[in-house]
Amino acid sequence: MQGDQSRYDAIVVGSGIGGLVSGGYLAADGRRVLVLEQHDVAGGNAHVFRRRRKYEFDVGTHYLGDCGPDGLIPAILSGLGVRDRVRFRPMDNAGGFDRIMTPTATVDVPAGWEPYRHRLKQAVPEEADRIDRFIDLAVAVATASRAGLLGEPMVELFRKSPQTMRWSRRTLGQALDHCGLSAKGRTLVAAQAGNYGAMPDGIGFAEHVNIMDHYLRGAYYPEGGGQALVAALVEALEAYGGELRTRCAVRRILIDGGRATGVELADGQRISAPLVISNADYRRTVLDLCGGAAAFPADLVARTRDAVMRSAVVAVYVALDTELPGLPNANIWWHDSDDMEGAHAAVQERYERDGTMESVPQLAFSFASIKDAGSPAVCPPGHSNFQIMTGCPPGYAFWGLEGGPVDGEPYRRNPAYLARKRQLTETILDTAEKVLGPFRDRITHVETATPLTNERYIRASGGTPYGMATWGGAGQRPDVRTGIEGLYVVGQNVRYGSGVGGVATGGVAAASQILGRPLLAEVYAGTVLGDASRLPERAPDWDPLAVSRGQARQRAKGLARIG
Template structure:
């Protein structure tokens, strides 16, 4: 047996498959607790949906970090990073507290501010005829969110309040019905559903309220872009004795006598450890990496096979040779139709003749680091929308995870180009004409997402239903020593959610209440071990891992000032 690090069998206490933020957070807490940890990533850079890519030596685009909630002092993500000793390594810049999200419908516009009371005031001002129903809705959501946060950050115990017993397994549509809200009000309230990728009828009240509660505590953007979060976690991992290997794909999880024994790479190399954490797609973990029925009960395999994913998304990356006039530091959610339920139903049925929404995220306005994502005087922004599940819309029979070649397929390119034009049309309807100032345009489809992350169907948001609507697996599995983290477990949902999942997974392995401890100020990591950051510090380079840090092919930006420490 060979190992890529030159070690022998049993050299690792834990192996993490996948280097998304959930996997890196879990690995960070394990290595900070003294465990020998190996992280394996099939892509050439760590970070999952937090990573960036660069074009023309001028533009840097965030793949999935558009904005983060609750990143002020004492916030959830800063507490998780702070518990690793990274509190000074990642800085978050606040977006406009008076309106971090602008929701635009044909007949009404709502600027979403920080704070539940101010949010309710804005809603009642915009929809005065529905003030009573909106008040009831906000009271329920705020109570649910408060309970969820208390449960996540405190030691377990105590009875659930009545509001949770009533609403924890009900959908957003059922809550809308209970409050007697119109189609227009429902669209305003669910306009930000693109943050989790499912319709109100397929979304638990808990999932929606956890998302909106994070942002109502303040919306932020990481200074220097999303890659800075992953890079800080890689620095923590490596400085505490762990190892990250990129461009290293796991073929299967080794299971012997009912418990984990390590992993085997696609090239036959084996690494052995008594603990394996899968930050990979849940369905691929069960059906492929773990061998399905060979190692797991039929019921578990059947449930994974029948599970449905949240809707995938497409993102259009745009660069302009001018700045946008008078654009505030906020996102835009543009809904051309005021029926959110109908819009999602059409997408789920495979109809994209009319896009459900366009989400516009302006990185060059959010990031205070000069020139971090585009040259001075230019604009860098993204347009996102939801797409149908499966491959039919793209003219394909299967995806790249199974080896499908698609990038020059005529049907695929036709569908992609048509979608790009549609997204540009919606964006111009939201902010005015800009096509004549385009200097870079590139679209990522769900097929692209699958290629880079191996997620089922290219969904960035994980499972929609696992047995029943909204249900998801926990961090533990039916195999001793195998644990889960990431978008597919019940903590997951966006960057903050997967970071929480990583802390929860580490808690199960270490048998410690990690999240409550760090929220009270506990620090596992040793900041003194972290490396100095020189004037040429580059988070993308760091995220390649020590063994590939100086490999050829690293894209750079000509105009960027040195990052420094």
């Protein structure tokens, strides 16, 4: 086995937003940081892919919240000196950044809790008092959660409002029950469940309201797509002395005497560091990279092995040679029933009974060519670029498989897999035309990503982008600090939640633990750790996808380009 005498102060395994943020802050503090990524480009669920030299599709960056002048995401970027390198385009925050559609109601969700309250009450006026009860409770929990995030001690929050803090430990379903909302009212309140991949009984009330609060502070889309955000973080990392290596897979996280000592790469090379931050999937971190019971207590290993993942997603990427008329600058959350939970349960029951999924009860639409209108990478002028997403049953059996790509399953040409993929793609497109009107004869490109695709590229357990649903108990998730000295975890499985905002916050939290300072509160107040004068100048042909490969591979072959 080849040795390597190179030493780093910290190694980050995986280059999703959480890993890049934590690595960037450590580098800005003067630490020598190495970020390792098995894929061709950094970004995890925030990366993009290109097709036909015309279209660029975002994998997971559909919209961001809280990107206004006092927003948390701009504050996190500002702390690294890259706030001015990412521009956020506002969606229709007054008219509605999310459009909820059911058979009997349409709700355009605007920025602000009070305008949101008003729109809900307009849709179900007979439940106005129940809506008021729910929104009052949601605002109280969201306010307390944000105060805690910015440094107010939890004991003080409990002292001020014990009843509010108790609700932070209950599910969204329990809150909906408490407020007495009907099936239709529950559906309208929980319609954007695709932001976290769970039905109301499977998501914490605090997580739901914090995600809603995130978007109700204003919804935005990064100009140039998710890769522009990733590239800015890579520029910060490298400018402050850090290093990004792509196409560099980690085989093991090395642990000796109860502390992390470095990593072993897939080629056998070992690299030493007293700190390791894993942005890899949490289950794979504990069970595979760290060796399970050889490193962790037996109860934690059992809890991790038994963890239930959140919903897996099928995404259909569509390009048209025409524009779609009459659409707002908003996502569309379409439901075929006023009873979202009942429709979801019926589909699950049908699949368990006869193995079929002949219809989809919900669809989510994201229109990049509207959110980033005029961007030369998204699509040519006059064309459309959008995604259609829905959930699917968990596990490999639904796809006619016994294992996944991490296990070495050659799934991509498996006839059963291909047949299921074709059938589900056709069902999704058929259903989408009921919402948008006919568009199939104008398609110039269409492809479908399944949970197997997600597992292949980011090695997520269950192929889900949302992380764990249960980890020993509903709503429980690990903190960024582990029981192993020098080992931290970030990403969509930690307690700060999924989505760009959640994983970025978790990345700051890990850096805060390591540096022993309240970074999130500091950067929100204006502290800047990074020196923007060290950042590279951007050439006229600056390409965020090339930057996201790391300096050593920016000009390597195989990079798809637009034009």
